[in-house]
Amino acid sequence: MIRFSKRQLKTPRFLRDVYLVTGGQSEYRRAFPEKRTEELCIDAFQDAAKYIGMTPQAMKKYIHTCYYGHFADHFGDQLLGEAVIHDRLGLDPLGNIGVKTGGATGGSTIWEAAKAVASGYSDCTLALGWERMDEVPTDEGNNYISCAADKDWETPLGHIYTGYYAVMAQKYWKVYGREEESFRRTLAEISVKNHGYACHNPMAQAPMKITVEDVLKSPVVAYPLRALDCCLMSMGASCVILADKETAYEMCKEPLLIYSTAGSHTLRVADRRDMEIPLLPNETEETYKNIDKEFPGGERYPGFTGFLAARMAAYYAYRMAGIKDPTEDLDLVELHDAFTISDIQTYEDIGIRPYGKGRTYVESGDCYLTNPKTGKSGKLPANLSGGLIGCMHSVGATGIMQTVECMLHIHGRHAEIHGDAKRWESYGKKKPADWQDLQVKGAKRALAISHAGVGSHVTCTILMKPDARLDK
Amino acid sequence: MSYSVKVVKGQFKLQGEFHTAEPNQPIRDEHGKLCGITNPRRVVHHHSYGGEAPFFQGLGDGRLWATRCDNKDCEVAYKALFIPFRIHCPDCLEKNTPLDITDLANRTAHVYSFMICERSGAFNSLEKPIRFINVEFDGVSTILMSYLLGKTNPEIGMKVRPVFRTKQPTFTITDLAFVPADTKEKDLPAGFTFSK
Ligand SMILES: [Zn+2]
Numbered sequence: 001m002i003r004f005s006k007r008q009l010k011t012p013r014f015l016r017d018v019y020l021v022t023g024g025q026s027e028y029r030r031a032f033p034e035k036r037t038e039e040l041c042i043d044a045f046q047d048a049a050k051y052i053g054m055t056p057q058a059m060k061k062y063i064h065t066c067y068y069g070h071f072a073d074h075f076g077d078q079l080l081g082e083a084v085i086h087d088r089l090g091l092d093p094l095g096n097i098g099v100k101t102g103g104a105t106g107g108s109t110i111w112e113a114a115k116a117v118a119s120g121y122s123d124c125t126l127a128l129g130w131e132r133m134d135e136v137p138t139d140e141g142n143n144y145i146s147c148a149a150d151k152d153w154e155t156p157l158g159h160i161y162t163g164y165y166a167v168m169a170q171k172y173w174k175v176y177g178r179e180e181e182s183f184r185r186t187l188a189e190i191s192v193k194n195h196g197y198a199c200h201n202p203m204a205q206a207p208m209k210i211t212v213e214d215v216l217k218s219p220v221v222a223y224p225l226r227a228l229d230c231c232l233m234s235m236g237a238s239c240v241i242l243a244d245k246e247t248a249y250e251m252c253k254e255p256l257l258i259y260s261t262a263g264s265h266t267l268r269v270a271d272r273r274d275m276e277i278p279l280l281p282n283e284t285e286e287t288y289k290n291i292d293k294e295f296p297g298g299e300r301y302p303g304f305t306g307f308l309a310a311r312m313a314a315y316y317a318y319r320m321a322g323i324k325d326p327t328e329d330l331d332l333v334e335l336h337d338a339f340t341i342s343d344i345q346t347y348e349d350i351g352i353r354p355y356g357k358g359r360t361y362v363e364s365g366d367c368y369l370t371n372p373k374t375g376k377s378g379k380l381p382a383n384l385s386g387g388l389i390g391c392m393h394s395v396g397a398t399g400i401m402q403t404v405e406c407m408l409h410i411h412g413r414h415a416e417i418h419g420d421a422k423r424w425e426s427y428g429k430k431k432p433a434d435w436q437d438l439q440v441k442g443a444k445r446a447l448a449i450s451h452a453g454v455g456s457h458v459t460c461t462i463l464m465k466p467d468a469r470l471d472k
Numbered sequence: 473m474s475y476s477v478k479v480v481k482g483q484f485k486l487q488g489e490f491h492t493a494e495p496n497q498p499i500r501d502e503h504g505k506l507c508g509i510t511n512p513r514r515v516v517h518h519h520s521y522g523g524e525a526p527f528f529q530g531l532g533d534g535r536l537w538a539t540r541c542d543n544k545d546c547e548v549a550y551k552a553l554f555i556p557f558r559i560h561c562p563d564c565l566e567k568n569t570p571l572d573i574t575d576l577a578n579r580t581a582h583v584y585s586f587m588i589c590e591r592s593g594a595f596n597s598l599e600k601p602i603r604f605i606n607v608e609f610d611g612v613s614t615i616l617m618s619y620l621l622g623k624t625n626p627e628i629g630m631k632v633r634p635v636f637r638t639k640q641p642t643f644t645i646t647d648l649a650f651v652p653a654d655t656k657e658k659d660l661p662a663g664f665t666f667s668k
Contacts, residue, residue, distance in 0.1 A: 031482065031483050152524065152645060160592045
């Protein structure tokens with residue numbers, strides 16, 4: 001659609017508040033040849049129980065329905081993989097359902113689990129996600145991933161998803177990036193930041209101390225994107241437990257309010273039609289009055305430069321949660337940095353910066369824990385977990401991992417989980433001597449964006465301390 | 473070389489031609505411990521084009537077909553042209569009218585965005601690097617994905633012209649490609665012609 005009715009733009013509403021009780025994660029790696037998927041799912045579940053001082057058995061007694069995020073059945077050659085995990089978690093005969101929305105699967109799984117609590121159907125739900133892409137050779141894997149594009153109109157063209165995706169990066173690079181060397185360096189800075197933050201995360205797959213030059217020297221994948229501009233391919237699991245207020249306070253001392261919304265846009269980028277920009281609460285028509293003059297080639301919206309699904313997820317979420325300005329109202333974000341350039345596109349889609357100005361979020365230093373320009377706290381730190389570039393992109397688990405990481409900050413327990421030498425050892429790693437506590441001090445509110453491929457599905461999850469709520 | 477797979481330092485190490493792997497070959501780590509088995513798959517789907525069949529037939533005939541919403545009561549898309557070919561209007565859901573836009577495409581096709589891709593996935597049939605292009609046509613509401621033939625690299629705004637695999641068509645989207653607008657018919661790759 002390119003025009004919306006009032007009903008379609010209704011602010012989403014939960015019939016009762018939904019709380020995040022706990023969350024947990026497995027370790028993330030490119031491959032786990034010696035582990036079955038269920039072992040990683042159980043790792044995540046046990047981790048979540050431990051976080052609130054419960055045994056898995058005790059936590060299971062609260063769960064009423066289960067939501068499983070797992071995108072790519074064909075990689076594991078197992079249909080109904082959700083039923084396998086559900087059985088191995090010993091949660092039969094509870095109702096359960098699988099959720100599949102590409103890269104947004106993790107976020108969508110939370111969306112479903114939250115609505116079940118909000119409606120009163122369940123008082124406590126499990127949202128658990130995983131992915132396993134290590135069982136096929138890369139060439140076959142590329143073909144499998146390309147099957148998430150349109151089978152008749154895209155997949156036969158090279159059987160390579162990068163080709164369908166990167167045309168958007170190209171357009172952004174030309175129109176908003178103006179092919180500037182300085183913009184290319186800004187992109188590289190995101191990779192340096194996220195690989196760097198991953199060094200302090202024991203679960204992370206790709207901790208790396210690298211420089212902008214290293215990124216610029218890495219092999220070209222699809223110009224202007226280089227290998228170090230791209231996210232990881234991962235295996236691993238993560239989960240959250242959601243509940244209504246009464247149940248949440250029975251299970252833990254400090255549950256967090258959770259809001260969750262979703263948007264969508266065409267599976268084929270070819271089908272994107274020109275439309276007006278839906279405005280976020282911190283924007284007016286004035287914001288975009290001269291955008292086509294300022295950025296020639298940017299006349300079409302969303303064209304290939306914006307993600308309408310992300311814009312709509314934020315549109316719904318900000319109104320639902322009472323967010324007026326994301327930079328002012330939020331304390332940290334975990335964004336879907338599939339590529340450095342799409343990370344910048346997302347800053348604009350969700351209103352951290354207006355369309356065309358995304359790069360300034362990095363260049364100002366606002367996206368860092370400590371602003372390298374001022375030495376003071378960054379205004380809105382992004383992807384302290386390492387994100388998809390440094391931590392993981394285990395598709396069905398990704399949006400859930402982001403939410404768990406946000407939770408740790410709001411609870412002020414980031415160091416407890418990330419700085420635990422025993423946890424590092426349990427993954428066969430050594431806690432680095434220069435390990436840093438990346439805790440955002442006094443964090444009250446956080447946001448996570450979960451995003452599918454060319455932008456077919458995007459979810460927005462917002463967490464906050466109950467006493468910091470903005471909607472009442 | 474026959475296919476083999478083992479686990480070294482926690483990673484699968486593959487050797488040989490994996491499309492011809494034998495089933496149920498044990499996968500072991502460097503200590504000889506069993507980790508899993510090979511599990512090859514080969515399947516054929518009988519896939520229906522349904523209402524899009526005229527488009528794919530059209531490519532082999534050297535014509536480009538789009539569709540148009542002709543519903544006067546359509547609040548958004550009346551007279552809008554769609555390619556990819558949409559059987560139904562995305563707004564009013566009435567059946568669209570197929571429309572031959574070959575001449576429009578010959579006259580107005582230009583590159584909106586592009587990507588040169590050195591890699592491909594299994595079963596790829598296109599020559600590498602693949603020059604992906606997204607093509608705009610005047611008066612068409614969407615932006616068609618295709619590829620540019622030949623050695624010229626695409627540029628945004630470049631004028632292009634459709635070509636068709638009219639000799640031995642595959643009846644897939646790969647039967648449609650584009651060339652720079654000033655290309656001569658004698659320079660087209662084997663199997664491809666301009667519109668007929
Ligand atoms: Zn219509």
